[in-house]
Amino acid sequence: MEIEKYIKIIGDSYYGYFNYLVNEMFYPSWHNYFWWLLGLSVGVWLLEIFLPWREKQAIFRKDFWLDGFYMFFNYFLFSLIAYNAISNVAVELFNDFLGLFGVENIVAIHIESWPRWAQFLLLFLIADFIQWNVHRLLHRVPALWEFHKVHHSVEEMGFAAHLRFHWMETILYKSAQYIPLAMIGYGLEDFFIVHIFTTAIGHLNHANIKLTYGPLKFILNNPVMHLWHHAKALPKNMPYGVNYGITLSLWDYLFKTDYIPHEGEYEPLGFDGMEEFPKTFWQQVTYPFFKKKSNEDAE
Ligand SMILES: [Zn+2]
Numbered sequence: 157m158e159i160e161k162y163i164k165i166i167g168d169s170y171y172g173y174f175n176y177l178v179n180e181m182f183y184p185s186w187h188n189y190f191w192w193l194l195g196l197s198v199g200v201w202l203l204e205i206f207l208p209w210r211e212k213q214a215i216f217r218k219d220f221w222l223d224g225f226y227m228f229f230n231y232f233l234f235s236l237i238a239y240n241a242i243s244n245v246a247v248e249l250f251n252d253f254l255g256l257f258g259v260e261n262i263v264a265i266h267i268e269s270w271p272r273w274a275q276f277l278l279l280f281l282i283a284d285f286i287q288w289n290v291h292r293l294l295h296r297v298p299a300l301w302e303f304h305k306v307h308h309s310v311e312e313m314g315f316a317a318h319l320r321f322h323w324m325e326t327i328l329y330k331s332a333q334y335i336p337l338a339m340i341g342y343g344l345e346d347f348f349i350v351h352i353f354t355t356a357i358g359h360l361n362h363a364n365i366k367l368t369y370g371p372l373k374f375i376l377n378n379p380v381m382h383l384w385h386h387a388k389a390l391p392k393n394m395p396y397g398v399n400y401g402i403t404l405s406l407w408d409y410l411f412k413t414d415y416i417p418h419e420g421e422y423e424p425l426g427f428d429g430m431e432e433f434p435k436t437f438w439q440q441v442t443y444p445f446f447k448k449k450s451n452e453d454a455e
């Protein structure tokens with residue numbers, strides 16, 4: 157396999173992304189993720205200001221600006237770069253790998269003939285179930301937990317905490333999600349609507365608003381359920397974590413990882429030993445690499 161080909165794909169992706177970025181920022185439109193993210197953030201923040209769940213929490217809560225920085229760094233800048241570059245390479249590699257065995261068509265399920273809404277629903281369900289599993293692994297595998305700690309170092313919940321996470325998570329989630337979906341035959345454009353919907357639900361999940369969606373709570377994740385995912389004290393029978401749902405709560409109810417003992421708006425958040433966890437962006441994103449090294453040195 158020619159390495160130049162992959163380098164060219166990565167190069168083209170970044171160049172394409174740069175043009176895309178300039179367009180996004182200067183030409184607002186309905187197909188524009190940057191303005192969606194801004195609009196959703198302002199909208200959910202206004203809800204927090206006028207209908208707060210924890211009335212004692214400040215409007216500019218602890219780490220508001222740090223999380224705001226994470227938000228743009230992660231979702232806007234890095235996730236789209238990684239999205240393009242990594243996923244295109246991975247799909248190309250997989251195609252070449254199958255080609256070695258003389259297999260050319262990798263589309264296992266023919267969904268082109270399905271109605272559009274059914275295609276979307278399937279895409280969304282598969283993507284969310286993959287995310288739920290990746291999230292469980294982030295809690296179960298010690299090396300992955302070191303990266304996921306950034307997200308769990310939130311002490312006061314607010315919409316921007318949604319996108320406070322280590323950039324490595326983007327790589328893990330997007331690779332795990334996009335590769336199988338691309339094999340079914342979805343293109344990047346199909347992800348846009350799903351992306352907007354999941355961003356809205358994710359912002360709400362972390363917001364200081366009391367929302368449970370009535371009976372829909374068994375399907376959709378919500379701020380009350382996700383607060384317990386961030387709780388410092390875990391139940392004895394589920395020491396790794398509870399409520400792993402990203403957009404859907406369905407998987408937690410199906411696989412019995414749901415846990416909402418009471419409303420818990422002032423439940424302490426975080427993890428054991430978080431006093432020693434670094435406080436700045438740069439320290440937080442470099443910490444897992446140094447942490448791992450110092451562990452190895454100790455052994
Ligand atoms: Zn988590």
Ligand SMILES: [Zn+2]
Pocket residue numbers: 307317318362382385386
């Ligand atoms: Zn969270």
